[in-house]
Amino acid sequence: MPNIVVVGTQWGDEGKGKVVDILAPHVDVVVRYQGGNNAGHTVVVGKEKYVFHSIPSAILHPGRRCVIGCGVVVDPASLIEEMEALVRRGVVLDGNLFISKNAHMIMPYHRALDLAWEAKLGKRRIGTTGRGVGPAYADKAARVGIRMADLLDEPLFKEKLQANIREKNKLLREIYDAQTLTVEEILGPYLRYAGWLAPYITDTALLLARWIEAGQSVLFEGAQGTMLDIDHGTYPFITSSNTTAGGAATGTGVPPTKINGVLGVAKAYTTRVGSGPFPTELRGELADQIRARGNEYGATTGRPRRCGWFDAVVLRYAARINGLDTVALTKLDVLDQCETVKICVGYKYRGEVLSEFPEEERIWTEAEPVYEEMSGWLASTRGLRSYVDLPTKARQYLERLAELAGVELCLVSTGAVREDTIVLDGTPLTGWFPGVRYPIA
Ligand code: GDP
Ligand code: IMO
Ligand code: MG
Numbered sequence: 001m002p003n004i005v006v007v008g009t010q011w012g013d014e015g016k017g018k019v020v021d022i023l024a025p026h027v028d029v030v031v032r033y034q035g036g037n038n039a040g041h042t043v044v045v046g047k048e049k050y051v052f053h054s055i056p057s058a059i060l061h062p063g064r065r066c067v068i069g070c071g072v073v074v075d076p077a078s079l080i081e082e083m084e085a086l087v088r089r090g091v092v093l094d095g096n097l098f099i100s101k102n103a104h105m106i107m108p109y110h111r112a113l114d115l116a117w118e119a120k121l122g123k124r125r126i127g128t129t130g131r132g133v134g135p136a137y138a139d140k141a142a143r144v145g146i147r148m149a150d151l152l153d154e155p156l157f158k159e160k161l162q163a164n165i166r167e168k169n170k171l172l173r174e175i176y177d178a179q180t181l182t183v184e185e186i187l188g189p190y191l192r193y194a195g196w197l198a199p200y201i202t203d204t205a206l207l208l209a210r211w212i213e214a215g216q217s218v219l220f221e222g223a224q225g226t227m228l229d230i231d232h233g234t235y236p237f238i239t240s241s242n243t244t245a246g247g248a249a250t251g252t253g254v255p256p257t258k259i260n261g262v263l264g265v266a267k268a269y270t271t272r273v274g275s276g277p278f279p280t281e282l283r284g285e286l287a288d289q290i291r292a293r294g295n296e297y298g299a300t301t302g303r304p305r306r307c308g309w310f311d312a313v314v315l316r317y318a319a320r321i322n323g324l325d326t327v328a329l330t331k332l333d334v335l336d337q338c339e340t341v342k343i344c345v346g347y348k349y350r351g352e353v354l355s356e357f358p359e360e361e362r363i364w365t366e367a368e369p370v371y372e373e374m375s376g377w378l379a380s381t382r383g384l385r386s387y388v389d390l391p392t393k394a395r396q397y398l399e400r401l402a403e404l405a406g407v408e409l410c411l412v413s414t415g416a417v418r419e420d421t422i423v424l425d426g427t428p429l430t431g432w433f434p435g436v437r438y439p440i441a
Contacts, residue, residue, distance in 0.1 A: 001028070001217030002260040002432040005248045008225030009264040009318035011272040013298075013305065015330035015413060016265050017041030017057040020221050022411075022421060024058035026433035028216035031067035031208065032056050033251030034241035035223030036106055036136065037078045038129040040299025044416040050089075051299045054079045056221050059091055065211075067204050070102035071241065071251020073136040074148060076193035078106075099197060100204040101149035102253075107161075109168040109181055110135040116176035126237055127274025129300050137240035139164075148201045151194045161186060205253025212258055220248040220259070226318040227272075234364055237276025245322040261432060263410065264324040266315055268332045268397075271305040273298050277364030280308035280344045294334040309371065311344040312404035317357035319407040325428040327405070329398060330413035332390075333382040333420075339375070341397055345404060346370040374400065383420045387412065390422075 006023070008014045021043040024030060032039075037053035043060060044050075052059070054074060056066040068074060083093055110132030117134070118125045128134060139145040144164060150157045162183055169180040212218060224243040227233045232244055241247060245262045249255060269290060272278045282290070287307045290296065296305035318324065335341055346353045347367035358364065377391035384390055390398075390412070402409050410429035412422040423430065423437055430437050 001215055003212065003218040003220070003254065003258055004432055005220040005222065005245045005259060005262045005322075007222035007245050007262060007264055007318075007322050007324075008243065009266045009315055009322070009324070009327065010225045010270055010311075011227045011278070012223075012225040013040075013271055013273070014225060014265040014267045015328075016222060017043050017052060018330065018413060018416065018418070019263070019265050019328045019411070020057040020219065021060065022418060023219055023433065023436065024061045024064050026217070026435050027058075027064070027219040029065045029067060029208070029211055029218045030056040030058035030221055031069050031204070031218060031252050032072050032221050032223065033069045034071040034243060034247045035239060036073040036131060036133045037075050037082075038131045038133045038239060038300060039223035041221075041223070042299050042416070045418060053082055053300065055082055055086070055097065058219070058221075059086065059093070059096065062092065064096065066097050067208065067252070068097075068099045068103060069204060069252035070100040071247060072100070072103050073106050073133055073140070074099065074103050075106035075131065076151070076190065076197060078131070080193060080196055094199070097200050098202055098204050098207060099148055099200045101147065101201055102205070103148050104136055104140045104145040105148060105151065106132040106136040107146065107164070108186055109164065109172070110139070112172055112178060112181065113168065113176075116172060116178045120176060125275060127276070131300075134240040148197070151190065152198055152201060154191065154194075157190070157194075158183075158187060161190075208252055208254050212254065218254065220252065220254075222248070226321055227314060229321075232321050234277045234361070237274070261325045261428060262322050263429065264315075264318055264322060264327045264407070265330060266318075266327050267330050268335055269294075269310050270308045270314070271296050272308075273301070273303055273305050277361065278306055278308060279347060279364060279367060279369050280311045281306055282308045289337070290334060293337070294331055309342040309344055309369070310401060311369070312401060313344055313346060313355065313357050315401070315405035315407070319405055324407050326410040327402070327407050328411040328413065328429075329401070329409050332394060332398070332412055333380070333414045335376065335397075336380050336382065337376070337378065339378065340373050341376050342371040342373050343401060343404065344369040345372050372400070381414050384414045385419065385422055387422050387424060
């Protein structure tokens, strides 16, 4: 049974939640491998909407085991809130949710530092989600992080917390002029969280190895997107983890030799939340129209998303960095009313046209996108479920995107609900999961 990575190819919010939900019935296990509750993955089932932050987007499918891998940073309060909300809606977690002992925790001082760092950066602030994700990963790298396993060892947890509080309070008070925290105000609640979460905390790398050995199929659910990757994204305007496919191995303990393929998710246009370079960004009326039609407001923070044209240079880069086998293209319907649609095919910088994504911040901010223009299809694609029913011009747009990026499409999404999905025949996706050809009831 194949083990496949689902990864965002742009700046996040490509529709990974919807794609994972569609693939979930065809796999045994879904695992998150990086990021934290900065993620917001939406699944729409009929009139019901679910937004997942730390729990894999497959939990709605009874019997699907959902794993929070070691590469994820976990805010226990936020996770418990998410768990309680799901239980209230009738979702069964017991026996289906597993949290890695090695996953690091987001602590209250991480949230405080996240806000303090941002305030200090002023004009160069990242526009983080304010969830403490960056500072939690910074502590992990600095070897002062606290892991889920530590939470279950009260004396060790207390010792690590005391040491951290001493240092963080100094930072908060003397460098950032911010409110300090006490050990007591953290210890009590965190020990309560420990009681809550203990039944779910386990050696997930070992479980995954056993399940794979037994022939079960694992889907790796990426959070954020390629351009937010700490190494390959638009640094420093990134998130603090490896969002790209390589992170699936380190963030779960499943070796690369057991991973069989990578599916990229791309939106039919581009969005970005927070600050940082965005070469194809639109401003004004057109951006507002796309934002309104695509309901482009952050699933985690509610912030309006910046909107722009599709960037084929970015998708080609994502194909290279992630080794994409195939791409699921979402939100085609949002462009239905555009008289013309543009695709970025290169960047013009100081008289030269660059066709590969550059590595310099100056080029990202100063380069002018070079566009190819196509006339829009001006017809509704919303809810269409068959490729041949798509207007010819919409098909031409999709085919051109795939050609420019050098990667074939396997799925086209035409609406937020599960059923508004076209699965293309004869692609790597139908090879991996033959049953996915008939996802529609
Ligand atoms: P993720 O972070 O990659 O999972 O994406 P988000 O959930 O943050 O954002 C995607 C948004 O688009 C969600 O509100 C989805 O319900 C919605 N969505 C997904 N696919 C489609 C589609 O094909 N058409 C439309 N109109 N909305 C979609
Ligand atoms: P999903 O998984 C879009 C962005 C933030 C900010 C930067 C750093 O739903 O696609 P952080 O809080 O991670 O330190 O913020 O990354 N960001 C996202 N943008 N979708 C996400 O997740 C994001 N998670 C973080 O807006 O620019
Ligand atoms: Mg999102």
